[in-house]
Amino acid sequence: MRTSTVASSRSQPPGWSGRTERAVGALTVAVLLAAWELAGRAGVLSAYHFPEPSRLAATIWDLVVVGFPVGVTVWQHVGATAARIVQGYVLAAVLAIPLGLVVGGVRALDQASAPIITFARSVATISLLPLAVAWFGVGELSRVLLIAYGCSWVILTNVIEGVKSVDEELIRAGRMLGSTPRQLFTRVVLPASTPRIFAGMKVALGLAFMVIVGVEMIGTIKGLGALIMEARTFYRSDAAMVGMVFIALFGFALSRLLDRLERVLLPWSGSLEEVER
Amino acid sequence: MTGRYSARDIWISWSGILFVLVVWQAIATFGLINPAIFPGPLDVVRAAVTLVPPERVLSHARTSLTRIAWGFSLGAGLGVLIGVASGWYRRLATVVRAPIELLRPIPPLAWIPMAIIWFGLGESSKVFIIFLGAFFPVVTNAYKGMTGVDPDLFRAAQTLGLHGWRLLVRVALPASLPDIATGVRVGWSLSFGALVAAELIAADRGLGFMIMNARELGQIAVIMYGIIVIGALNFLTDWLIREALFKRRLRWHFAS
Numbered sequence: 286m287r288t289s290t291v292a293s294s295r296s297q298p299p300g301w302s303g304r305t306e307r308a309v310g311a312l313t314v315a316v317l318l319a320a321w322e323l324a325g326r327a328g329v330l331s332a333y334h335f336p337e338p339s340r341l342a343a344t345i346w347d348l349v350v351v352g353f354p355v356g357v358t359v360w361q362h363v364g365a366t367a368a369r370i371v372q373g374y375v376l377a378a379v380l381a382i383p384l385g386l387v388v389g390g391v392r393a394l395d396q397a398s399a400p401i402i403t404f405a406r407s408v409a410t411i412s413l414l415p416l417a418v419a420w421f422g423v424g425e426l427s428r429v430l431l432i433a434y435g436c437s438w439v440i441l442t443n444v445i446e447g448v449k450s451v452d453e454e455l456i457r458a459g460r461m462l463g464s465t466p467r468q469l470f471t472r473v474v475l476p477a478s479t480p481r482i483f484a485g486m487k488v489a490l491g492l493a494f495m496v497i498v499g500v501e502m503i504g505t506i507k508g509l510g511a512l513i514m515e516a517r518t519f520y521r522s523d524a525a526m527v528g529m530v531f532i533a534l535f536g537f538a539l540s541r542l543l544d545r546l547e548r549v550l551l552p553w554s555g556s557l558e559e560v561e562r
Numbered sequence: 563m564t565g566r567y568s569a570r571d572i573w574i575s576w577s578g579i580l581f582v583l584v585v586w587q588a589i590a591t592f593g594l595i596n597p598a599i600f601p602g603p604l605d606v607v608r609a610a611v612t613l614v615p616p617e618r619v620l621s622h623a624r625t626s627l628t629r630i631a632w633g634f635s636l637g638a639g640l641g642v643l644i645g646v647a648s649g650w651y652r653r654l655a656t657v658v659r660a661p662i663e664l665l666r667p668i669p670p671l672a673w674i675p676m677a678i679i680w681f682g683l684g685e686s687s688k689v690f691i692i693f694l695g696a697f698f699p700v701v702t703n704a705y706k707g708m709t710g711v712d713p714d715l716f717r718a719a720q721t722l723g724l725h726g727w728r729l730l731v732r733v734a735l736p737a738s739l740p741d742i743a744t745g746v747r748v749g750w751s752l753s754f755g756a757l758v759a760a761e762l763i764a765a766d767r768g769l770g771f772m773i774m775n776a777r778e779l780g781q782i783a784v785i786m787y788g789i790i791v792i793g794a795l796n797f798l799t800d801w802l803i804r805e806a807l808f809k810r811r812l813r814w815h816f817a818s
Binding site for chain 2: 305306309310311313314317333334393396397398399400401403404405407408409410411412413414415416418419420494495496498499502503509510513514516517522525526528529532533534536537540
């Protein structure tokens with residue numbers, strides 16, 4: 286590409302229209318899939334390492350109807366994963382939001398807890414897996430608690446930051462207008478920190494989704510993480526790949542849901558950046 | 563965070579940690595929970611001296627750090643390259659964005675089974691998973707940074723006679739550095755989680771293996787020690803990255 290065209294494209298909208306761009310994107314994916322299929326049939330790519338798209342399509346049907354391991358359909362996997370995320374997430378929110386509101390409001394508590402929270406956030410949630418297994422066994426409790434651990438520190442940090450970032454002027458104005466401390470809390474502090482709390486809840490859900498896959502790889506046959514790990518154990522690379530497709534869809538649906546929820550619940554909040562740790 | 567700290571502030575900061583340690587030790591000392599299951603901080607120190615001597619921990623840590631160094635630098639490097647290139651050449655973006663966006667929602671940990679199928683149980687499967695952890699956040703943020711550069715900056719630079727490569731290197735890259743830096747930090751934390759997970763599930767060396775092995779041996783104090791070492795390592799490296807990227811190079815971006 287010549288320099289002049291590059292330079293002029295800087296100050297102009299992209300050369301292709303939005304519709305053309307989408308078409309080119311779709312075409313790229315189609316070409317890649319076709320090349321993969323052909324290479325697989327010609328024997329260039331091994332069927333075990335790269336099962337062709339047509340085989341994957343058949344496996345999708347298989348997973349939905351018959352299930353893998355046999356009898357556990359993909360909906361049961363999705364259900365198990367979703368249930369764990371919801372339980373851990375709700376537990377984290379129930380613990381972290383009230384705690385954060387208190388800590389954020391009391392300076393000494395905030396200072397005393399800051400190093401602990403910083404370190405606890407640095408501890409990779411997945412590294413707690415052996416400890417959780419040793420304490421609570423390989424059952425559901427371990428998995429739910431690990432999700433809760435990962436989520437609660439993110440939520441806690443954001444709630445504390447949210448409370449701390451409430452404009453002093455607002456509080457003073459509220460006080461001047463004669464609000465009781467309780468009113469000050471419910472009418473001023475809580476609404477003003479809600480966008481930040483919600484931002485934390487959002488990041489936490491993303492984290493829960495990252496962690497759950499790893500946590501499910503040990504000690505269970507239900508759940509999307511278990512699905513792909515079992516598939517590997519039985520040399521079913523096609524089932525593992527299809528499992529990844531479902532994981533991606535699940536994650537995509539999750540973030541969509543949260544975006545919509547945020548728009549409905551908090552129409553006034555713009556998108557907030559994640560809090561610095 | 564730049565204000566001066568009084569002696570009282572510092573004392574309060576430490577008191578929280580001290581409190582946790584004291585409560586933790588008290589539970590173990592008074593046997594509220596079986597110390598074999600819930601060892602106290604002193605047991606952890608004892609385990610660190612006797613059960614896993616420092617040389618062993620260092621060698622595990624070296625293995626882990628080597629893996630993450632390879633995976634992360636490959637992932638972040640390729641991420642910057644593709645992100646910047648696709649941000650600069652819009653037509654390249656229309657081609658590479660679609661596959662990237664399709665693969666991006668898959669968490670790095672979900673690649674573990676396929677990584678084992680493709681690369682076996684050796685080093686490359688771990689490096690691959692760490693690579694993915696770094697690649698997606700970096701490529702996404704680099705692209706976002708490049709496409710978000712104020713068009714006025716380009717117009718001004720073009721008026722001053724900058725074109726082509728020099729426009730890219732002098733204007734577009736510096737302007738998108740803050741986004742790239744954010745991507746690098748997010749990528750680092752994802753890479754780190756991926757490293758630990760990969761070592762827990764399929765490894766015979768590394769810090770993740772050390773704690774998984776300790777579980778099989780029932781050495782809970784060693785598990786706790788390993789978790790603390792991994793956490794400290796993550797904290798330290800994240801701090802170094804933040805210092806290197808945000809405090810020095812990018813100071814001017816946050817000055818206003």
